[in-house]
Amino acid sequence: MKPEIKAMADKYGVTVPQLCIRYTIQLGTASLPKTANPKHIETNADVDFD
Numbered sequence: 001m002k003p004e005i006k007a008m009a010d011k012y013g014v015t016v017p018q019l020c021i022r023y024t025i026q027l028g029t030a031s032l033p034k035t036a037n038p039k040h041i042e043t044n045a046d047v048d049f050d
Contacts, residue, residue: 001016005020015043018044018049021033
């Protein structure tokens, strides 16, 4: 993982996956995160930040 991406996620107080999901949403593309972990599913869905 690039340190710049981690720093940006830290700046917004989110995880790197959340940052990436939000980025794809802002681009208007579909994001297909892959996880079977219920906690990760819940965390990945919480992308209500700017």
